[in-house]
Amino acid sequence: MKRKITGGYTLKAPMQRCSWLFMGPVVAAFIIGFVWPFIQGIYLSFCKFQLISDAQFIGFDNYKTALADASFRHAFGFTALFAIVSLILINVIAFAVAYALTQGIKGSNLFRTVFFMPNLIGGIVLGYIWSMIFDGILQRFGTSILLDSKLGFWGLVILIAWQQIGYMMIIYIAGLQAVPEDMLEAAKIDGASRWQTFFKVTIPNVMPSITICTFLSLTNGFKLFDQNLALTAGQPFTIGPDGLPVKQTEMLALNIYNTFYGQNSSSTGVAQAKAVLFFILVAAIGLIQLYYTRRKEVQQ
Amino acid sequence: MKKTLSFILAAVLCMGMLSACGSSNSEAAPADTATGSVYWLNFKPESDEVLQDIAKMYTDETGVPVKVVTAASGTYSQTLNSEMDKSAPPTLFVIGNQAGAKDWADYALDLAGTPIEAELNTDAYNIYSEDGKLVSIGYCYESYGIIVNPDLLEKAGHSLDEITNFETLKAVVEDIHSRAGELGFDAFSSCDMDSSSSWRFTGHMANLEYFYEERDDGGWTECPAELKGTYMENFKNLYDLCINNSTVAPTELATGGHDSEAEFKEGKAAFFVNGSWEFPAVSETVPNATMIPYYCGVEGEEKAGLNCGTENCWAINSKASEADQKATMDFMVWCVTDPEASRMLVDSFGVMPYKSAAESTNGFLAAANEYSNNGCYVMDWATNYQPNVDDYRAALVAALNQYNADQSDANWATVETAFVQGWGAQYKLANG
The missing domain is CATH 3.40.190.10 (Periplasmic binding protein-like II)
Incomplete structure (x- = not known):
């Protein structure tokens, strides 16, 4: 405090005057890389365009088409189901692994490294590797991951769990290690059972980790794209009587991508509208979830 | 020390920005x-x-x-x-x-x-x-059709001249497939349905249906709003012949992973569905490889030529x-x-x-010219009219996958829906 008073007037003013110099590059990068494309993206969702430089404003038509699209609604349902299932599986298993690896068993560090490793492989590569693994097994049963939407769904869940458990595990380990030793000791002295200690002391104390992990796995589940593209690409399709396919394992992000590139110029705006709806959805779900889990956190 | 470090960091940052510009x-x-x-x-x-x-x-x-x-x-x-x-x-x-x-x-x-x-x-x-x-x-x-290894045909006791229509093609193919173990090679090379290979069927072979329909219509000048599917049975003839008489069982095609070109080059298959761009690769080991039309059981197909277009x-x-x-x-x-x-x-x-361009040295295009010179009709690329081509083909691949796994009538009906109704639906989407 003392230092601030003595040096404050001489140093603070020039520092403040130069603040733009320090802030500038970051703000500029943020605007160029995020704010401007974001605004342009929203504008384009109201346009019909082939190239983004000559877009033609058409109002809410794109949103109407997007909401009327059966494949988009199906993708939403599929994605929501996938996000919930993967959220539960990833977090329960990651927490269990983290708990096991903080009990001081031999080789903990090796296990942590090994469990974390799948996370270092890119999604596309992972998708192709797993499609080979799944098909090696499924061919014995005369089927394929591309032929049955249930297989496709669980294939995606296994893939994403395998990839993300290690990452969430690291966060949980950090949280578990931060649980104050004295609280655990006090619980023991007070005669709390193992389960009681776990639910009344450990869990409330790792709530910040749970918040961040559930947030990450939920939004990751909704945003999943490359694994989806590489593993199933939306197959199998059911072909409706009108001849249009509904892609059984297509998730929202892939649906948007396919709308943008698979069809012609009249659908680029529709894809853009879907992307805006997608953003609102993911942001809303993320915020609601953050709000609810935050309330359960305890102050140490 | 700290000053030097921060200076270096700042310099690195600036360089990054400059190089980006x-x-x-x-x-x-x-x-x-x-x-x-x-x-x-x-x-x-x-x-x-x-x-x-x-x-x-x-x-x-x-x-x-x-x-x-x-x-x-x-x-x-x-x-x-x-x-x-x-x-x-x-x-x-x-x-x-x-x-x-x-x-x-x-x-x-x-x-x-x-x-x-x-x-x-x-x-x-x-x-x-x-x-x-x-x-x-x-x-x-370019031209596409069925690439043939005449040496292997001879080894199996057949000759290229035998094949003049679907009936004769089928007889040769089924004979080779039934004796594949003894001969050491099969009829068709693998027919994978992954994205590196499925276009040979959804883009190329599908053309036989479009072409004959186009011919009935007296030629297309723009994408027709609807397809009739008159020649679906013929498409099925040839498609079935390929997948059921091949080095790889039809149930194993969905995710791919087989190398059709290598199978043909190594003499493991006598027939290979592909196009003229394969000639440089194929002629390395099969210099006398040639190409025959998609024989599919259409009346008068003895006069068919190759699919030429671009x-x-x-x-x-x-x-x-x-x-x-x-x-x-x-x-x-x-x-x-x-x-x-x-x-x-x-x-x-x-x-x-x-x-004034240079003369072609491509054996398959030479075959295409020979057919034309013998008065055979060229099958043009009506496939180029496919509306919303990527989506249309993706649906067809998905339907064919179901059919390959279980060749039932119901699954073929789905293929037909994707093929025929899918065309009309995608046309409507594309033309809003």
Whole structure:
């Protein structure tokens, strides 16, 4: 405090005057890389365009088409189901692994490294590797991951769990290690059972980790794209009587991508509208979830 | 110490920013030259090497800068979309089918009456927009059908002359397949349905249905709003023959992973469904390989020829500067008239339909010509009319996967729905 008073007037003013110099590059990068494309993206969702430089404003038509699209609604349902299932599986298993690896068993560090490793492989590569693994097994049963939407769904869940458990595990380990030793000791002295200690002391104390992990796995589940593209690409399709396919394992992000590139110029705006709806959805779900889990956190 | 470190960090940051600026500057530079420059967005990865050489040759000869960028396999439309939006967009790009003509007609120069059009020896590969503008012209054409290894046929006690229609093809194929163990090779090479191979069926073989339907209609000039599916049975004939008499069982095709070309080259299969661009690779080990038409049980198919057409069509960017347009036109004319350049291009592409271009050395295109000379009809590429081509084909692949796993009538009905009703539905989407 003392230092601030003595040096404050001489140093603070020039520092403040130069603040733009320090802030500038970051703000500029943020605007160029995020704010401007974001605004342009929203504008384009109201346009019909082939190239983004000559877009033609058409109002809410794109949103109407997007909401009327059966494949988009199906993708939403599929994605929501996938996000919930993967959220539960990833977090329960990651927490269990983290708990096991903080009990001081031999080789903990090796296990942590090994469990974390799948996370270092890119999604596309992972998708192709797993499609080979799944098909090696499924061919014995005369089927394929591309032929049955249930297989496709669980294939995606296994893939994403395998990839993300290690990452969430690291966060949980950090949280578990931060649980104050004295609280655990006090619980023991007070005669709390193992389960009681776990639910009344450990869990409330790792709530910040749970918040961040559930947030990450939920939004990751909704945003999943490359694994989806590489593993199933939306197959199998059911072909409706009108001849249009509904892609059984297509998730929202892939649906948007396919709308943008698979069809012609009249659908680029529709894809853009879907992307805006997608953003609102993911942001809303993320915020609601953050709000609810935050309330359960305890102050140490 | 800390000061030095922060100085170094700051310097690194600045350099990063400067280099980022630098790269975009250098990209834009060629467009500023007064004489104009050429930027060719190529869509065939396999031709990239030779095109880079051609570009260098032209620049060395004339001093006009030529840049060739090749889109990664299967991403041409994405790349074109983003490149066209840049300050130095491609001056030369590819409009390969009617769907492309619909999307890009506004960006294509009308090529009617231009020097490059005057060099053409046929107008068979011209693409017109809906309002009759000549948006692109073929720079090469290709043929597809069934590639055959005549030596293996002989080994199995058959000969190429036996095969004149579906009945005879079927007899030979089924005989070879039934004795595959004893012969050491099978009839057809694998028919994978992954994205690296499925187009051989959803793009090429499907053409037999479109072509015969088109012929009944007296020729198509634009994408028909609906398909009748008159020849679905014929498509099924040939498709079934392929998947059921092949090195790989039909139930194992969905995720792919087999190398059809290698199987044919190594003599493990006598038939290989593919096109003329395979000739350089295939002729390495099977120099006398030839190509036969898609025999499928249509009346009078003894007179069928190969499927000839192209998706390799040049379009000039109408929004490029006049100097660039002229430079591009000069470059195109040079490509098809310069003996050395056209030799290199023809060896890579197969054949170029221009008066003074080099002669073709491609055995499969020679076969195509022989059929024509014997009075057989050319099966043109009606497949180029497929509406929303990527989505349409993806649905067809999914339906074929179900059928391959279980060849029931119900599953074939789904294939038919994707094939016939899918066309109409995608047409409606595309034409809103």
